[in-house]
Amino acid sequence: QSALTQPASVSGSPGQSITISCSGTSSDVGGYNFVSWYQQHPGKAPKLMIYEVSNRPSGVSNRFSGSKSGNTASLAISGLQPEDEADYYCSSYTSIRSYVFGTGTKVTVL
């Protein structure tokens, strides 16, 4: 199974909004609503930010939002803050009863 495709890097100034894409196929992203997003700071374990495409776990800022169209999912971060600088990974359930992660996106706050 191939990794989902994400841009290597995205950047924005404080207060701005950015969007990270996650491109898959009809056998993963396009076929199921089990898409999740993780934030990972250096040396730390990933943190669940979005599950089931657009749901936020308790405690996650509403500046983070998720969506999906066809085979591509997206994570939007509004009101960018310095603490948002991290690596972000998408993940999807697949047709072979497995999971696959995205290639990862480094978010830089300018």
Added chain:
Amino acid sequence: QVQLRESGPGLVKPSETLSLTCTVSGGSITNYHWMWIRQPPGQGLQWIGFIYYTGSTSYNPSLKSRLTISVDTSKNQFSLELTSVTAADTAVYYCARHKPNSGGNDFWGQGTLVTVSS
């Protein structure tokens, strides 16, 4: 609050077996799926596999021939064994709890670095 902790050798020789255990505290292992995920140094996340508390498993096809994941509900633990390891298996290994019917992993261990080297 649920906590997960990975344990096992930090150094494994090539061709030998990598064995890790994840101990779950603050909650029961029953009624959940439990994941293993790894991250080679400087690289992205790779899904290894999952186990349901009943013992039902699913593995990454690229690792399936070398991989066994098991669960011990009496100890609130689940484990990973990866045979015939090479340097390519060097990574930080994470265990995580799968949030039911969500596609997401809501609790993670801190991760443990396993280096494959002679």
